[in-house]
Amino acid sequence: MLILLPPSEGKAPEGSGPPVGALSFPALDRPRKRVLNALIRASKRRDALGVLGLTPGLAGELAKNTALKTAPTLPAAELYTGVLYDNLGLATLEGEDRRRAEESVLIFSGLWGVVRIIDRIPPYRLSMSVNLPPLGGLAAFWRPQVTKALDAIPGLVVDLRSATYAGAWQPGERSVTVRVFRDGKVVSHMAKATRGEIARALLRQDATPETPDELAKLLTDLGYAIVLTPPPRPARQWTLDVNLT
Template sequence: MLICLPPSEGKTSAPDGGAPVDLAALTAPGLTAQRETVLDALVDASAREDATAVLKVGASLADEVARNTRLRSAPAAPATEVYTGVLYAAAGLGDLSGEAAARAAADVLVFSGLWGVVAPTDRIPAYRLSMGVSLPGVGGLAAAWRPHLEAALAERAAGDVVVDCRSAAYVSAWKPATTGHGAADWVTIRVVRETDGVRTVVSHHAKHTRGVLTGHLLRRPGPPPTSAAELLAAARELDGTVIGTEAGTGLSYRMLAAELHEATGPRRPHTLELVIS
């Protein structure tokens, strides 16, 4: 099993006094040279007068963009403490211990426009950069990272199931092979809400539900799934359980069913549809 996560949009700064990031110590050291290139370009872009426009963020985030200029000296913390969005809160990656923590270290990768990928325990500073940005001197980040991520991840994904919780911009940076030598069972996660027999795609609940599934896959007893069929069986262990509470209303929602839809063509993923009420 390889679980692919997006970074959270908002990030929590590490406590003052911590050691800065050590690029060579991050997961997939073959990415170090490209990380250096992207980091240098981000620092330069963040010092420009039009930095917020280059990084495609609003003026209210100017302080976070300015923080990018100090990334080489900024304190770092484990990725599970820096990424703190809805998905990460639901997954509880920072609360894992024992076998579950070891499984997360081996089976979870967070995709990043700055780092390429990091593992939950990799120490990084808070930063502001999305994969959809085109950095001066580097170009579109998804395209810039693609050959490097393919070289770094192809062998890891081969013969395994890739549980893909990423958004489209991060998917475009790396797609596992689904045919031929080194093929993987690639499965994207879609969350829908069923009301009076009608299913609709949801957004906030989708992030939370993907986080719940991630946490379940890491904590459940027994070996992790290695195929789409085994992933479906593991997801169905959540059927009927309450998986969240709506902010404001206090109403809970539960998992109704998990269904697997086959890929529609080569280099296309299967889709695991999680139905909530």
């Protein structure tokens, strides 16, 4: 089973380890270097905030971007913060639960494409939604490389990404995209919290669901009110709606 997560805007302020080195999915190393170099150049431009879609209050993040090649790193499990990651609680997973997280959780990134929680990376600021000169839209840039790297990994895919990051890889009929509703409406804050809770619950189960139906039964047994919908057409994802009371 793979659990797909978005990154978070909130990140730890700094790392303490050596500069970024070998990462998971080495086939992505070449495109990673291209994005890294393009981000450094873009962060030095006079219009850098506009190019990167950042508010004036985040101007200080530009200096971090320009120093990424030598910046101290920390594990992705410690880098990303915010509601989803607070409820996932990677730091408190131990033993087999932690092993499952290291094996199953994939975090999508505008800069790195996709990483595992053990990968050491520095704090950065780059959304997948950015049109980064000269590479263009990052979701479209990453899609062929990430697809080639991940399509060969077997198993059910539980997709907890936001729409921005879902564009970088579409796993097809073996995947279930999870949506969260309250009173028929999407609630962003609670959706992030619930996705984090679901990811944690799945990592703490000894039994691993292998089909969308098995995933739906497991989450129902855990107390979630869900509706599972088959793909609207071949090669598309299943949809699992979680309805909060």
